[in-house]
Amino acid sequence: MNTPAIELRGASARMGGQLVWSDVELVVRRGEFVAVLGSNGSGKSTLLKAILGLVDTEPGTVRVLGGEPGGANREIGYLPQRHGFGGSLALRGVDLVRLGLDGARWGLPSPLGARGALSRRAKARVGEVIELVGAGDYAERTLSELSGGEQQRILIAQALVRRPRILMLDEPLDSLDLPNQAAVSALVQRICRAENVAVLLVAHDVNPLLEYLDQVIYLAGGRALQGPVERVITSAKLSELYGAPIEVLRSSDGRLVVVGQPEAPHVHGPRHG
Amino acid sequence: MGNPTLSWNLVDDVNRLLEYQFMVNALEAGTIVAVMAGVVGWYMVLRRQSFAGHTIAVMAFPGASGAALAGVPAALGYYLACGIAALTIGRAGGSSARGRGAESAAIGVVQVAGLAAGFLFLSLYSGVLEQLQTLLFGTFLGIDSGQVLTLLVVAVVVLGVLAVVGRPLLLATLDPEVARARGVPVGALDAGFLLVLGLAVAATSQITGALLVFALLVAPAAAAQALTPRPGRSLVLSVVFALLVMWAGLGVSYFSIYPLGFFVTSFAFGLYVLAQLARHARGRFAGDGPGAAPGALSDVLPHEPGPARTM
Numbered sequence: 001m002n003t004p005a006i007e008l009r010g011a012s013a014r015m016g017g018q019l020v021w022s023d024v025e026l027v028v029r030r031g032e033f034v035a036v037l038g039s040n041g042s043g044k045s046t047l048l049k050a051i052l053g054l055v056d057t058e059p060g061t062v063r064v065l066g067g068e069p070g071g072a073n074r075e076i077g078y079l080p081q082r083h084g085f086g087g088s089l090a091l092r093g094v095d096l097v098r099l100g101l102d103g104a105r106w107g108l109p110s111p112l113g114a115r116g117a118l119s120r121r122a123k124a125r126v127g128e129v130i131e132l133v134g135a136g137d138y139a140e141r142t143l144s145e146l147s148g149g150e151q152q153r154i155l156i157a158q159a160l161v162r163r164p165r166i167l168m169l170d171e172p173l174d175s176l177d178l179p180n181q182a183a184v185s186a187l188v189q190r191i192c193r194a195e196n197v198a199v200l201l202v203a204h205d206v207n208p209l210l211e212y213l214d215q216v217i218y219l220a221g222g223r224a225l226q227g228p229v230e231r232v233i234t235s236a237k238l239s240e241l242y243g244a245p246i247e248v249l250r251s252s253d254g255r256l257v258v259v260g261q262p263e264a265p266h267v268h269g270p271r272h273g
Numbered sequence: 274m275g276n277p278t279l280s281w282n283l284v285d286d287v288n289r290l291l292e293y294q295f296m297v298n299a300l301e302a303g304t305i306v307a308v309m310a311g312v313v314g315w316y317m318v319l320r321r322q323s324f325a326g327h328t329i330a331v332m333a334f335p336g337a338s339g340a341a342l343a344g345v346p347a348a349l350g351y352y353l354a355c356g357i358a359a360l361t362i363g364r365a366g367g368s369s370a371r372g373r374g375a376e377s378a379a380i381g382v383v384q385v386a387g388l389a390a391g392f393l394f395l396s397l398y399s400g401v402l403e404q405l406q407t408l409l410f411g412t413f414l415g416i417d418s419g420q421v422l423t424l425l426v427v428a429v430v431v432l433g434v435l436a437v438v439g440r441p442l443l444l445a446t447l448d449p450e451v452a453r454a455r456g457v458p459v460g461a462l463d464a465g466f467l468l469v470l471g472l473a474v475a476a477t478s479q480i481t482g483a484l485l486v487f488a489l490l491v492a493p494a495a496a497a498q499a500l501t502p503r504p505g506r507s508l509v510l511s512v513v514f515a516l517l518v519m520w521a522g523l524g525v526s527y528f529s530i531y532p533l534g535f536f537v538t539s540f541a542f543g544l545y546v547l548a549q550l551a552r553h554a555r556g557r558f559a560g561d562g563p564g565a566a567p568g569a570l571s572d573v574l575p576h577e578p579g580p581a582r583t584m
Contacts, residue, residue, distance in 0.1 A: 052454045073456055080450035090502040091447065103444030104455040106437050112505045142502045158451075 003066040005030050005166050005198035006051055011060035013043060013050045020046045024060070024224040026217060028200065030165060033192040034226075035209050036202045037233075038219035044202045045081055047219065048168045051200070052078065065165060077159030081170035081202070093139035093146070093154040097126050100158035125161060132194075133157045133187060149180035153187070160191065167191070169201045173208060181208035188212070206233065207255045233258070290527050299413035299480075299523055301421045306477045307489060307519035309428040311512035312435060313473040314490035316466060318498060320446045324377060325362050325467065326490055328384040329474045332358040333483035335391035336475070337408050342398045347408075348423065351475040358383055359471030363464035410482040410534040413523055420479070427476045431469050438462060443504060485534040489515055492541035496548035514544055 004027045012022035020043035028034050036044045049055045050062060053070020065072040077100075098110050101122055111119065130139045133153040143151055152172050159167060169188065173181045189212035192199045203209060206216065210229065218225045218232050220241045225232050232238075233256055238246040247259040280286055290296050317326045332354040340350025365379030395405075435442070445452040445459045453459050478486045493514035497507040522537035529536070 054453065070456075073454055076454070078451060078454045080454075091504070092502050095502070095504060096447075099444050099448065100451070102440065103448075104441055104452065104457050106441060108436055108439045109443045109504050109508065110440065112439075112508065 004028060004063070005032075005065060006200070007061075007063040008050075008057075009061045009063075011050065011057045011062050013046050013055050013057055015043075015046055015055065019222065021219060021222045021224060022060075026224065026226050028166075028198045028215075030198050031192060031196045032214045033189050033199045033212060034201070034215045034217060035206060035213050036200055036217045036219065037204075037206055042219040043222075044219055045170055047217070047224075048078070048170055048200065048202065051166075051168065052076065072165075074162065075165045077162065077164035077167045077197075079155050079159045079167075079169045079172060081174075090142040090144050092142050093135060093157075094126055094130065096143065096154055097130060097139070097158045097161050098122065100161045101126060129157045129161045130154075132160065132191065147180075148176050149184065152176060152180070152184055156184070156187070156191075160195070163195070165197055167197045167199045169199070171202050171204065173201075173203055173205070178208070185209050185212045210254065210256070229256075286524070286528070290524060295414060295416065296523075296527060298416045298418060298421055300520070302416045302424050302480055303413070303519040303523050304516065305421070305424045305428045306480050307515040308512055309431055309473050310477050310486075310489040311493050311515035312432060312508065313470055314494040314515070315497065315508050315511040316435070316442065316446070317470060317490060318494040319443075320466070322467075322470070323487075323491055325380050326470055326474060327487060328362065328380045328387070329355050329358045329467075329471050330478055330483050330486040330490075331384055332387045333408065333475065333478040333486075335387050335394060337483075338391050338394035338398060342394045348420070348475075348479060351479060352472070354387070355471040355475035356468065358387060359467040360464075363467040408482060409484045410532050412482075413480070413526065413533045416480070424476050424479075427472055431473050431476075434465070434469055438465065442466060480533075481537055482534050485538050488534075488538040488541040489518065492545045493518060496545045499545075499548045499552045518544060 006026065006028040008024050008026040011024045013020045013024075024047075036047060038044050046055055050057050051064055051069055052073055053064075053068065057069070062069045064070075065075055102110055110122070130136055133156050135150065135153045135157055138146055138150055139154065139157075143154065146154065156169070156172065159169065167188075172184060172188075176184060185208050188199055188201060191197065200217075201209070206213075206229065213229060215227060216229050216232050218238070218241060220238070221243055223241060225237060225241055233248055235246060235248045238248060238258065245260060249257045249259060251257065291300075314326075317323060333351050336350035336352075336354025337347045338350075339354065340347045343350075361383050362376065362380050365376055365383075441452065441457045442462050444455075445457050445462045449459050474486055474490070477489055481489055494511045496514055497510035500510060501507045518537055518540045521540050522533055526533040526536045
């Protein structure tokens, strides 16, 4: 319990030979809900990939659940940025969640390969996690028939189905309308507490998350800053991080507006922050 | 064998058909090929690799003409040419969006190179390649027991491999990023599937002909996937459809003067059209659009502009 779920010490990340960020110090514990913020190209998705062990992080150390990154990926529920499904098969929600449960195991595609008690247990677990995210009414329908918010719940169920100790969601709020952004944020917080998982959620906008978050990680200028929202998202801290004057304004309803942030110079593409 | 005519007594027809050893061989070979094509084609359609499959099928032409030139059995030429094409396409590809684009261009180049090589071999051979028509359009005549045995071995290998990698291959197909994060060797599976496809295509094209492999690889799988979104069910359905098409094609072409390839292709096409009609009809009755409309999730996620970014 005392070992942090995720710990980065002086870590740096390279993508295609280029340094994305360096000297990053982070600690995320179980049961903590942390948002990863920053502009396009600041390395938010790269941070998730580093934790999965898919990116070189030398020099420095990355510890995931007390071990090397990549060693504990079975314990990580990962929802990549905007699932790009390559298949032409329309898939039902339950089948997608089932793929999350046993899709990586060798054998015949489920349910062809499974029978008996094991199959019943798998089915029960899939049903349970679908209820947990509140997708029971539409999980039997194909994904193409679902709204963006409904799809996002199914995808979160897929990431959760193996009872992970770490949940990493890459821009799950992107392309949702405001009520759905709030609903999904509340759902993620509830799961974070109830299942005692460490949650890293990559977002463009912190506002829909404000009342649910424990901490934020702000990536900019090749470095990262971690802490509670009110200590990190301030004019002084962000100006220091960007190395340029930044102003943080708070509207009367508590929303934060960041003015003057420059886009990072090396943008890999609009969808690969 | 005279000119057999089709009567309305189906049992009698089938009995007459099984009197000949070549017909028994053809049915055995056709059954093996249909099961294999139903399964491999299901993955191929799901992975949107029909173009790769078609190109590998075209390789039967340089394979057979090259084999004739070298004086080795045609089957060996099929397997070699299809295998080389599968490896080449696999090296050019990748599962990223950019990789897929580069892959389709590379596939086109491989196809043209294969056709050119085939014509060169044919000219160099200078003799008449008797089986050219057979090669392109298939035959059910003259399949000997040795060929049936070879097909059986290939099918056991292909289906055995898919029985082991089937589930992670499905995950890698639908959700490569999650698969990679979970430690599934996505790159190796991509390359491995193309090789399996190459084997299956080489075997199938010996019965259906190089041009008509597609009738068995694409149509049953596409029809099955249009009818149900459930992976298990549509995979089984794909095999059933391939078997129906093959048996019906063999049966009818025995009683007819027209080639096997024509019937197999027509039945496969008819099945596909029926499946699409059924899908639309069901969508109409359900009142909420096609029940199992194919479409990638990335195509259907809403793209309306989000709220103004404040950070």
